[in-house]
Amino acid sequence: MRALLVVNPKATTTSGRTRDVLTHALRSDLALEVAHTEYRGHARDLAQDAAERGLDLVVSLGGDGTVNEIVNGLLAHGPSDRVPRLAVVPGGSTNVFARTLGLPNDPVEATGALLDALEHRRERAVSLGKAMTEGLPDRWFTFTAGLGFDAGVVGRVEAQRRAGRKSTHGLYVSQALRHYLTEREHRRNGPITLELNGQESVPGLVLAIISNTSPWTFLGNRPVFPSPSASFDRDLDIFGITRMTAFGTARTVRQILRSHTPADGAAGPVGPTGKHLVSYHDVRHFTLVSQEPAPFQVDGDHLGDRSRVSFTGVRRALRVIV
Secondary structure, eight states: OEEEEEEOTTOTTOOHHHHHHHHHHHHTTSEEEEEEOOSTTHHHHHHHHHHHTTOSEEEEEEOHHHHHHHHHHHTTTOOOTTSOEEEEEEOSSSOHHHHHTTOOSSHHHHHHHHHHHHHTTOEEEEEEEEEEOTTSOOEEESSEEEEEHHHHHHHHHHHHHHTTOOOOHHHHHHHHHHHHHHOHHHHHSOOEEEEETTSOOEEEESEEEEESSSOSEEETTEEEOSSTTOOTTSOEEEEEESOOOHHHHHHHHHHHTOOBOOTTOOSSOBOOOOTTEEEEEEEOEEEEEEEEEEEEEETTEEEEEEEEEEEEEEEEEEEEEO
16 A cells, blocks of 8 residues: 655654654555655645545644645545545644544554554545635635634634744633633624524624534543534534623533533433524534634634635545544
8 A cells, every 4th residue: 555654743742753663663564655744734735746646545643733734635626536545643732633533642552553444444434524715725624613712712822832832732721711801892792693504694603613523622631512413424513602701601611521411311412502602413504704804713723814604514525544
């Protein structure tokens, strides 16, 4: 099997020794090429080239941002049977995509799981989300996208990282608190409207979180569940907040930090509920429109401000080695 290993040398939790061990292990089973990313978007370019050359597999060693770039490179011309399979070895601070697939969060253990999956030919087809803005390239996402408050937090974290701060869960929490304190007007009167085909629009959203799987993210080892029914086997879930009061926000945070079973005993988790919360499950097409440009993110990557973004869920878009 011809494969490309894409390495992000700046990944948070990997070292040169870890990368060497991984490369040696993969070369025992694969005709392996290795490439290190050198600039933002490089992983996308490498993956697109691998797809166009007809390689069988692209392996990501990095965080969720590296995975997202690779996915966008692999699907530059859309899903097809000719697209190489994807494999993921987690190397970032959170690794939501890899962990949601059931992979170990340790890169060495994940490498062992990958080799076993390759030996036994284990793979699964996963659904993905696609975000579309007029005049800009479409952007695929593996686990989440967001417009509004949560994307603003991501933007703050990225600014801190450019200033030399290390990406940690504590950094996200501190920047979320800072963003909450500085966004008073938008906490009370959100600028975002959710437009659903054939349904009444939902105005006044402070934030909209789109989930392609669950959990949405992790705080350390603790999963966070705004849309606990989201799944790689379905379309997209939407979670929104129309007002962020201190009491209501604290209550919502407590709810999304746990998943529970309905009182009637029905199977499956229950998401957060409340007067200022909205949620939709398994939606294929919808659009978010903001009265003013709002922060936008996909898979934890801040993409600037957007006024209108359309979303679609694409079933069985990519094959992943698991």
